[in-house]
C-alpha cells in the first residue's frame with residue numbers, strides 16, 4: 001500500500017490548514033478568530049459571531065446592520081418548499097427533515113450549483129443563515145400539528161426562531177428577553193469547533209466541488225449521531241431514565257464504569273478536550289439561571305450535577321481525562337425553554353451553521369485544496385479464482 005499511515009478516527013492527522021478556530025484541549029481553551037470564547041459569550045451575539053467566523057473580522061456597526069438586515073430579508077421559504085413538510089410522517093425526527101430540506105434548497109436555487117461563483121456563494125451563505133432556523137421551526141410545528149407562521153422581519157434571527165417555534169397564529173407572541181439571550185448565547189457557544197465530525201464532513205463533501213447546500217446537508221446528517229450532536233438529546237434521555245428508575249447516580253456510574261451494554265456517561269468526554277470543556281463551564285451557569293426561573297426541571301439538573309461531581313472525583317474518569325462537554329447541560333436548558341427532546345440536536349445545527357459555512361468557504365479559497373480521498377489498509381482476501389462451474 002506504499003507510504004500509507006494508519007490513523008483510525010484521524011487522531012493525529014491534520015488534513016487542513018485553518019485560520020478560523022483555535023482549541024487547546026489540554027488547557028481547555030477555545031477561540032474564534034483569536035477571540036476567547038468567554039469574551040464572545042459575554043459581549044457578542046450570534047449574528048456578530050457568524051460574521052466574525054465567515055468573514056474573519058468583527059463587523060463594524062454598519063457591516064453588522066447590513067448583515068443582519070440581509071438575513072432578515074431572506075427568511076421566507078418558497079411556498080412549494082413549505083409543502084415539503086407534508087411529505088414526512090408527522091412523528092419524523094426533525095434532523096433528517098432539516099437535512100432533506102437543506103439539500104432541497106439546491107433545487108430551488110439552481111444557480112447555487114457552481115461553488116466558484118462568489119456572488120452565489122454569498123447568496124447561499126445568507127440563505128442558509130436565514131432559512132435553516134425557519135426550516136427547523138417548521139419541522140417542529142409540523143410534528144406538533146400546529147400551523148406554520150410566516151417569519152416576522154422586525155425580529156432578529158433568534159427572536160424570529162423562538163416565535164416560529166412557540167407562537168400561535170391567532171395570538172401575538174410575547175418574547176421572553178432572557179430566554180432569547182440564553183438561546184443566543186448557546187448558539188454562540190456552538191458556532192464553530194474546528195475539524196469536528198460534521199465540519200470535516202462538510203469539507204469532505206465540498207472538496208468534490210459540491211455546493212454549499214449539499215455540503216451543509218451532509219454536515220447536518222453527521223451531527224445527528226449520538227456520539228456527536230445527538231449527545232444533547234441522549235443526555236436528557238439518560239437523566240430521565242435515572243430519574244424514572246429511581247437509581248442513584250452512584251449506581252449509574254457503576255454501570256458506566258463496567259461498560260454494561262456499552263453504557264457511557266453521555267455529555268462526558270471529548271476527542272480534543274482533556275480538561276473541562278470551556279463551553280460547558282459557561283453553559284452550566286446558564287442552566288442554573290434558567291432553572292432558577294422555571295419549575296419542574298430542577299430535579300434533572302440536580303441529577304446532572306451529582307453525576308458530574310461523582311465523575312470528576314472518580315478514578316475511571318480522572319485516568320481517562322473525561323470531563324463534561326458542551327452537550328452535558330444544554331438539554332436541560334432547552335427543555336426548560338419548552339423545546340421537545342427531538343429538537344435539541346436541531347438547535348445544535350442552527351448554532352454550528354456559521355462554522356460549517358466559514359469552513360467550507362475557507363476550503364474553497366485554499367490554493368492547496370485537494371479532493372478529500374483517504375487511503376486504506378486492505379485486509380481482504382488476496383486474489384482468488386472464480387469457481388469454474
Ligand code: CMC
Nearest residue numbers: 227228229231264265266267268269270271320325326327
Ligand atoms: N463515558 C464513559 N467512558 C467513556 C466516555 C464516556 N462518556 N467517553 C470515553 N470513555 C472511555 C472509553 O470507553 C475509553 O475507555 P477505554 O480506554 O477503557 O476503552 C476511553 O474513555 C477513551 O474513549 P474513546 O471512545 O476512545 O475516545 P474518543 O476520543 O474516540 O471519543 C467521544 C470521544 C466524545 C466520542 C466519547 O468521549 C463519547 O462517546 N462521549 C459520549 C458522547 C458525547 O457526549 N458526545 C459529545 C461530544 S462533544 C460535542 C459534540 O461533538 O457533539
